[in-house]
Amino acid sequence: MKVIRIDKNDWAEGIEKIRKTYSLIGPVKEKFYHIFANLGSGQMPDMEFTNSRISPKYIIYPQSEIILKCSMNAEEEDYKIYREPEDKEYKEKAVLGIRPCDADSLPVVMRNFDTDEYKDPYWLRAFETTTLVGLACDAPCPSCFCTSAGSGPYNHKNLDVMLIDNKDHYLAEIITEKGEKLAEAAGWQDKAEGIADEIAKRKSDAESKIESNVHTDNLAKQPLLDLYEATSIWEKAAFACINCGTCTYVCPTCWCFDIQDEVYGREGFRIRNWDSCMYPLFTLHASAHNPRGTKLARLRQRFMHKLKYYVDKYENGIQCTGCGRCVRLCPVNIDIRRICNMMNSYDPETCTCEATVS
């Protein structure tokens, strides 16, 4: 793999160059914490950050997105005939500083939006036009567990470029063609030789800082209905749960959505909004029957989906990359690490499990 050296003195100049072909998105400190935001003219990404408070999934999958549009004016040709909005642009964009855990969430979500039978054009077009310039993670949060979730602080497999902060310069691994194209556009060409060992050491140092150990090896083997009926796992957590949507909205791998129609003036819009399995409304039938009518059923759905249904359906690990956001932000401390370890260690014979976090 090609590795180049980007002197931090040349960083800003390169960013200016790529601005001509890409719209740029990067970490910005807003009020109390970092978010990923569009970088205005001259604005630089703030690379001195741990990770954004909310996952950057909205770059590809906005919280609210108009998917169809029509006229509500009977005089017009497309009166009540929904079409894709013509003004929808998919300009090439580059995300600077995305962490490996968040980049690793994209193939997870893609399994939902890109299937043999149906393709979600909005997600896929946005994804295809995005170049990911990741930033390796040297100081993971205490609540991170990426290494147990198929990701890692130096995991570059879903990035186009991975930057490694090396004091006065970045080492940049050029991983894909998209990455190559971006590096060229930025004029970053200075090859770094003989640094493979250095990078390997940095990687293992970073990995050793991940404190949480989450066990997933047994999940696929656990009988689905046994886990589903394991009251000892669900009851106490469900008591504390307030059924807000925080965990699902801050999560990079939660993909569920709602579709709503709205009318403004003489235009009709079909809008896709993030939705949450924590809300009773998510599954409420018009008859008032609710197949997940209890707090317990909804909490269980979230964890069963991430840690069992997904595991069984795709045979590709868990639907989680260990970013730790839900752990940090759940107002009532429902900790996926603990639930995962309980599910993994559950013994259907005795109905017991181990509740450990690390």
Added chain:
Amino acid sequence: MKSYTDNIKEISKRLLKEDKVDMVIGYRTGSVPLMHQPFFAQNQEEVDEFVWDSNCGLNLANYITDRTERIGILATGCNSRNIAVHIVEGKIKREQLYIIGIPCKGMVDRHKLSAMADGDITSVEDENNGSITITGQNFSKTVDKAEVLQENCSVCVHRNPVIYDELAAEEVTEQKRDDVDPYARVKEIEALSPEEKWAHFDDLLSDCIRCYACRNACPLCYCPLCFVDESNPQWVGKSIDHTDVRTFHFLRAYHCAGRCTDCGACVRSCPVGINVRDFTKKLEKDCLELFDWEAGLNTEQRPPLDTYRPDDPEEFIK
């Protein structure tokens, strides 16, 4: 002197042993610092998980709505007031409850502490002598607890429970409204011009992701179907359109007027740091000034906005 935690455990064990209650609602130690978890104990071993310190900031009254068991529940000043509101509003019966009163010294603000730390906090020590020590990978810092209290706690004038069956500690000295001025921030906002106010609230809500953590953490928000979830008719759109976001927050705040005890659960639970109290505290102030009313100080009187008196001085009511 025994700690709050020890006393709470002792009382809880006794209540369960004497079969006075079916469960006791308290907190257990969280898996991350500054975040204890609401927890119910039904036996002696579970009681041993109980903890009490300045990280117990959610409102436990949220957990008793429409329950049918006999419940022991820990209650600080604000929590006890919300229990009183619940009793008045018919969400629980007084006879079902054994209230373990907790004279409260205030909860720490996890956002403030995180901002003070040089890195991620891995542990928090509540010294019980008015100081808090936070520790991380390469740092350790001791701060004056008064400086890092949640804002609602620092201006609280009802730290002792207003209703209880037993206290877990001696009463604490109450702060006086003249000394702490609970409405200082409200007054600042009131002094703004209409344009500045608009800008303030616009900015306040700009990060809202409509996760409804504020609503769901609030013991007052027990409506079986919240107005934002109603579909026929649909009052509010569901996207993050600014008008819809504002409508949610404005209406929710008004629905809590005269019932809110300023427990701060909304602010504490918000993942994006919105100071929801900028709405609720103003309405609390109005209720005090217009009706001489503070929510949840007794279990008999209905809040001013859901009742009326024939001798009301206002003309319109007649």
Added chain:
Amino acid sequence: MENPYIPYPVRIDEIKTETEDKSLKTFKFVFLNPEDEEKFSYRAGQFAELSIPGIGEIPIGIASSPTEKGFVKFTIFKTGKVTSYLHSMKEGDIMGIRGPLGNWYPWETLEGKNVVIIGGGFAFTTLRSSIIYMLDPENRQKFKDIHVIYGARSPGMLLYKDELESWAARDDLNMHITVDSCDDPEWTHHTGFVPTVTEQEGPAGTEDTYAIVCGPPIMIKFTQPVLDKLGYSEDRIIMSLENRMKCGIGMCGRCNIGKEFVCKDGPVFTLQQLNQTPKEY
């Protein structure tokens, strides 16, 4: 890339009120673009999203049969926001249809077999589609005995009354119509609940006999033990589920029962499959 969210524009060609309480209406739609009808090629048992611009979408089983050409039909119970609006619409109005969606009754498996159709209330729509499909002259010889057991609260609540009578008059179909109660002395069909009539009239479960069951939860609950008694094995009891849906294409995440999506992996499941999933429907 085909956009799975864009509905085909259709015109409401005919609206027929089905039941005495006017809560059920059958809508006949004609595609505005004839080529869309080609694309909307479906099998009996599938559903579609009916789309009313500015109001929303609603998943409804297709009541017409693939053997009926030039239109599609849906019978709609007035219950929520979208269906209430739909009930107020007029012939000639423009709206949309997205689909066909989901799987269908296992027609390949059912060939050469006895088929028992058991339906209740307004969940009879895809069963109508199935009956019309099986009775089509091209198809009838593909199936052995066909039994239909269909019940509603009262005679006035039965769907497709004219067709029911014409089916009852045929000799290549065993029709058992029932109502919960009836004081009309002219009533010539059964009185009693669907499970009871099934027990009396249903053929025994054999290797070669399949039951398709579609109805309200209470009917399903009491029909299951009857079928069990008649000797039907779990893999020969076929059911069609309903859950709240939005996308209809297995992406929005709400209609799952375990790892299966009712909208995409269903709505048709065998009882054997359902017994291996959480009962979240």
